[in-house]
Amino acid sequence: MKLSDFDFDLPEGLIATRPARPRTSARLLVATPDSITDAVVSDLGDWLRPGDRMILNDTKVIPARLEGLRHRSGEAGDTAARIEVTLLQPTPDAHWMALLKPLKKVRDGEEIVFGDDLRATVVGRSDGQAELQFNLTGDDFDAALLQVGAMPLPPYIAALRPADAADKEDYQTAWARHTGAVAAPTASLHFDAALLDQLAAKGVQFTHVTLHVGAGTFLPVKVDDVSEHKMHSEWGQVTQAAADQINATRAAGGRIIPVGTTALRLIETAATDDGVQAWEGPTDIFITPGFKFRAADALMTNFHLPKSTLMMLVSALMGQSRIRDVYKHAISSRYRFFSYGDASLLLPQGDA
CATH class of the missing domain: 3.40.1780.10 (QueA-like)
Incomplete structure (x- = not known):
């Protein structure tokens, strides 16, 4: 076929x-x-x-689309980069595999902050995906994600309009x-x-x-x-x-x-x-x-x-x-x- x-x-x-x-x-x-x-x-x-x-x-x-900031200190002072994250699937050890955009702006071991309550550390990467360890798990993670995440609309819808509150x-x-x-x-x-x-x-x-x-x-x-x-x-x-x-x-x-x-x-x-x-x-x-x-x-x-x-x-x-x-x-x-x-x-x- x-x-x-x-x-x-x-x-x-x-x-x-x-x-x-x-x-x-x-x-x-x-x-x-x-x-x-x-x-x-x-x-x-x-x-x-x-x-x-x-x-x-x-x-x-889950509202798997997130926007966060990666902060970094250096000789030129503090800098921040906006990182778009799409969660893909959980791992057996309660981490998450995710797409990061742009992935090259984040180093392993760095933290991405999504809000007052939710942040994640990049603990590895493979095949263009990053492995994230969040600071929260279980019901606490679900509640925080609901506050800051957006629903992961399919690409053919996301290309025509952004996700909003109604999509939840x-x-x-x-x-x-x-x-x-x-x-x-x-x-x-x-x-x-x-x-x-x-x-x-x-x-x-x-x-x-x-x-x-x-x-x-x-x-x-x-x-x-x-x-x-x-x-x-x-x-x-x-x-x-x-x-x-x-x-x-x-x-x-x-x-x-x-x-x-x-x-x-x-x-x-x-x-x-x-x-x-x-x-x-x-x-x-x-x-x-x-x-x-x-x-x-x-x-x-x-x-x-x-x-x-x-x-x-x-x-x-x-x-x-x-x-x-x-x-x-x-x-x-x-x-x-x-x-x-x-x-x-x-x-x-x-x-x-």
Whole structure:
């Protein structure tokens, strides 16, 4: 497979820079092998059945974009340099790997001050990233970060506008629980408490899993031969209770419908021919056409970038020809694309 197989022309005006309000008023494209239907997210229950189980990624996005000052004393007096920091992922020893701009202005051992309460020391660097040791950990770190950090909007939004206070709510799911992501599981942004209650009343069930979405989700594919692409790694967990719920639903004939590609990638990582197993660790699963799905029966997801690994994933689920038809319809009908955009419900087995 070639990278060009997953390309398409997207008008820039279709890139959403703000979410729909209310969340459930976003448009919803429902695709089966034989039909495409235009709906809205609040109609989601019309397409689900009692006994279906939706898989929700309960990772919580941190305000990972920081601006700080590096102070230095010398013969010419005290100097300060402004440093932009994007947190990427925590290390096993409670440090953080981060992008620093400009990295060359900071030496190992120097401190970057982000505010009255939060500062970090550069303790190492590798592959263009710095390793930071913060002065706070746990809940104290989370509270300080909330005060001084900005939400890490995707590059295609950040290029059009800066993050602001509204993003701290807009770019967080209704069920965010476990801190660790630097990007949101964006299909989940379409849900609110009222929609969850409506679906539960219909008999739809929910299972929470955790995949801490990393900045690698935005990395472009740079090889023409898709099989040569190295997928980024992200930490995830499927608990025994979650695995048991998924397996029980499948045994009873219900459908497993991940909300978002992150939830799908995680449960497929944990899947075996004998069912989904409890699982924890880093996953770099790369789903392309020809992949054998063993856990997911359908997928709710946003509309993805051309030539991205996520376009390859939805092509694997629906078939390359069918997903081209879906995206052609979405573009001609002016659906809003990417993280703050509209949603699709992909039903490869049909809706019956």
